[in-house]
Amino acid sequence: MSIITELTRMWLTRSTKRFTFRKEYDEQLPFAECDNLGLYVHIPFCKKVCNFCPYCKVIYSKETCDRYINALIQEIHIVGQQYESRKKVTSLYFGGGTPALAADRIKEIIDAIREYFIITEGIGVELHPDNVAPEILRVLKNAGVTKISIGIQSFQHKFQGILERNNIDTVSMRNALSEVSFETVSMDFIFALPTQTYEDLKMDMETAFSLGANHVAIYPFINFTFTSSKVKPLPKKQKREMLDRITNYCKEKGYVRNSIWTFSSEERAGYSSMTRDNFLGFGCSATTLLKEQFKINTFSIEEYCNRIDAKKLPTSLTIRFTLRQRMVYYLFWTAYSTKVDSRAFEMFFGVKLKKMYGFELRLAKLFGFVTEENGIYSMTLKGAFYYHYYENFYTLAYIDKMWGILRKEAFPEKIEF
Numbered sequence: 001m002s003i004i005t006e007l008t009r010m011w012l013t014r015s016t017k018r019f020t021f022r023k024e025y026d027e028q029l030p031f032a033e034c035d036n037l038g039l040y041v042h043i044p045f046c047k048k049v050c051n052f053c054p055y056c057k058v059i060y061s062k063e064t065c066d067r068y069i070n071a072l073i074q075e076i077h078i079v080g081q082q083y084e085s086r087k088k089v090t091s092l093y094f095g096g097g098t099p100a101l102a103a104d105r106i107k108e109i110i111d112a113i114r115e116y117f118i119i120t121e122g123i124g125v126e127l128h129p130d131n132v133a134p135e136i137l138r139v140l141k142n143a144g145v146t147k148i149s150i151g152i153q154s155f156q157h158k159f160q161g162i163l164e165r166n167n168i169d170t171v172s173m174r175n176a177l178s179e180v181s182f183e184t185v186s187m188d189f190i191f192a193l194p195t196q197t198y199e200d201l202k203m204d205m206e207t208a209f210s211l212g213a214n215h216v217a218i219y220p221f222i223n224f225t226f227t228s229s230k231v232k233p234l235p236k237k238q239k240r241e242m243l244d245r246i247t248n249y250c251k252e253k254g255y256v257r258n259s260i261w262t263f264s265s266e267e268r269a270g271y272s273s274m275t276r277d278n279f280l281g282f283g284c285s286a287t288t289l290l291k292e293q294f295k296i297n298t299f300s301i302e303e304y305c306n307r308i309d310a311k312k313l314p315t316s317l318t319i320r321f322t323l324r325q326r327m328v329y330y331l332f333w334t335a336y337s338t339k340v341d342s343r344a345f346e347m348f349f350g351v352k353l354k355k356m357y358g359f360e361l362r363l364a365k366l367f368g369f370v371t372e373e374n375g376i377y378s379m380t381l382k383g384a385f386y387y388h389y390y391e392n393f394y395t396l397a398y399i400d401k402m403w404g405i406l407r408k409e410a411f412p413e414k415i416e417f
């Protein structure tokens with residue numbers, strides 16, 4: 001555990017109490033009381049596994065995928081039935097793995113969700129570039145999908161080679177995207193790869209917008225310890241220069257920064273499953289964040305199906321937050337959108353943000369990390385970089401450790417940070 005994350009945790013939670021995840025769970029999930037609730041569904045199958053990817057996934061087989069989706073639909077029923085009327089939720093996102101591999105069953109899953117939830121801001125699905133074909137897009141659109149996100153990583157052969165990804169047929173991608181339209185067409189890129197320059201990233205972004213994307217996500221490359229990738233990300237100075245220059249470039253072009261790593265060319269475009277106050281997750285490895293707890297489902301497809309067959313929730317670990325821990329969690333994910341609204345914080349916790357974190361906010365202003373207007377704190381370019389930098393520590397200290405354990409053990413006793 002890095003000393004930086006440890007000290008930051010103690011400082012911000014005003015306590016030496018660690019974040020403790022235990023092998024326990026509530027059969028009844030108290031989501032009825034949650035506003036701004038999002039939904040997430042995980043589909044853990046890929047045609048080929050990429051060596052750099054940390055997500056929970058296995059090689060696709062129709063048989064396992066079908067068994068898994070049957071169980072997934074049961075999990076939706078088990079949770080949905082706990083609340084007697086249909087609950088309003090903001091969005092539904094399908095992530096993976098490669099959810100589009102199960103395109104023919106997405107409607108069935110959405111129908112099960114709609115029995116219990118009213119989705120107000122649309123449905124998003126992640127695609128691999130190989131899935132961007134008119135037949136698949138049409139199936140998704142007819143199922144009610146309004147947003148798609150395509151994992152490009154890079155359009156350039158050099159970086160595709162570094163990541164061991166195949167070349168992309170941009171002509172058929174453009175044709176497919178012009179044939180079947182979506183409110184948001186997002187494309188994901190990985191940056192800070194060895195020898196990569198700002199010009200390379202800019203070119204990738206421009207290609208994305210020219211092919212029909214109206215939203216782009218650029219993720220800094222993270223070298224997870226449990227993956228087999230040998231790729232090392234660029235050093236901090238070069239990463240910062242790339243992020244600053246690309247942000248300025250997007251500003252000049254009139255693109256809107258919707259979060260630390262995402263930019264859109266049209267106002268209607270948006271793709272983010274992260275910036276929700278609360279969310280319910282279904283499927284292997286999916287997480288659920290509620291007012292006082294966070295839980296994570298088992299990473300094992302076999303154990304997931306076994307639990308559901310026994311009519312039990314497939315939760316592996318739960319953390320019950322102290323108030324300060326929940327506040328830190330809230331601020332961390334809200335800051336991801338580059339803005340924190342003090343009124344929204346007060347509505348959520350019933351206490352003023354300034355009262356809880358007045359000193360930190362003054363410090364952040366003093367160091368030029370944030371500016372304040374009408375109670376809304378907005379991150380500066382510098383603030384966004386340091387958030388990103390700290391997030392990297394967080395990912396390596398918390399997510400890397402947790403996912404590293406959960407990939408090997410379906411139900412560990414306890415994980416502590």
Ligand SMILES: C[S@@+](CC[C@H](N)C(=O)[O-])C[C@H]1O[C@@H](n2cnc3c(N)ncnc32)[C@H](O)[C@@H]1O
Nearest residue numbers: 052053096097126127128151188219220221222
């Ligand atoms: C579930 S994948 C996207 C959909 C699809 N499976 C694909 O690969 O095209 C989600 C995204 O996470 C990002 N990602 C995966 N591994 C990463 C890593 N080690 N560092 C940074 N970003 C990563 C990639 O941009 C990827 O598109």
Ligand code: SF4
Nearest residue numbers: 046049050053096097
């Ligand atoms: S990057 Fe996408 S295709 Fe590759 S293993 Fe991860 S989820 Fe699967």
